[in-house]
Amino acid sequence: MTTITLVQGDITRQSVDAIVNAANSSLLGGGGVDGAIHRRGGPAILEECRKLRASRYGKGLPTGRAVATTAGNLDARWVIHTVGPVFSDSEDRSHLLASCYRESLGVADELGARTVAFPAISTGVYRWPMADAARIALETVRAARTQVEEVTFVLFDEHAYTAFTDRLA
Numbered sequence: 001m002t003t004i005t006l007v008q009g010d011i012t013r014q015s016v017d018a019i020v021n022a023a024n025s026s027l028l029g030g031g032g033v034d035g036a037i038h039r040r041g042g043p044a045i046l047e048e049c050r051k052l053r054a055s056r057y058g059k060g061l062p063t064g065r066a067v068a069t070t071a072g073n074l075d076a077r078w079v080i081h082t083v084g085p086v087f088s089d090s091e092d093r094s095h096l097l098a099s100c101y102r103e104s105l106g107v108a109d110e111l112g113a114r115t116v117a118f119p120a121i122s123t124g125v126y127r128w129p130m131a132d133a134a135r136i137a138l139e140t141v142r143a144a145r146t147q148v149e150e151v152t153f154v155l156f157d158e159h160a161y162t163a164f165t166d167r168l169a
């Protein structure tokens with residue numbers, strides 16, 4: 001059984017085995033939570049991302065997939081980078097958002113991570129409506145077959161925290 005915990009705050013302040021990053025395909029950093037993780041985690045994360053691009057993801061990490069690097073100076077052992085889908089009104093991309101959570105937990109299992117922190121993937125720059133993102137995130141983690149013992153959703157603001165709390169209740 002995986003325990004699900006909701007907290008409001010900054011994911012870069014979490015002490016867990018693995019912190020999940022809402023990255024983009026380039027793996028070279030960006031704004032939002034991606035920028036915050038690279039800033040606080042330091043250059044070792046970007047260095048490994050560049051190596052991953054050179055070795056395995058020359059065309060970029062596909063949407064819905066996940067890959068791990070060191071966590072640099074963060075209080076975690078790994079950062080798991082996943083690429084959420086950009087929200088679309090005309091196409092249902094829910095399976096790709098669900099895939100981010102499932103694949104990240106799969107990578108966590110391969111690493112032996114037992115505690116994992118997730119942000120609300122795709123709900124910032126990628127514009128996914130928060131209530132729907134909360135539904136997909138919680139349903140997917142609940143249904144996942146994983147050895148991860150605790151998943152903490154770290155919600156940045158009140159709006160996100162409330163959406164996840166309402167959905168969990």
Ligand code: AR6
Pocket residue numbers: 009010011012022023024029030031032033034035036084119120121122123124125126127128154155156157160
């Ligand atoms: N801790 C926890 N959550 C955060 C933090 C933080 N420090 N900072 C922001 N959030 P976003 P996306 C929340 O835009 O929508 C990047 O440029 C934020 O409030 O970070 O998946 C990447 O490089 C929102 O609820 O990720 C990609 O290009 C959630 O994290 C693109 O943005 C996700 O917002 C990915 O877009």
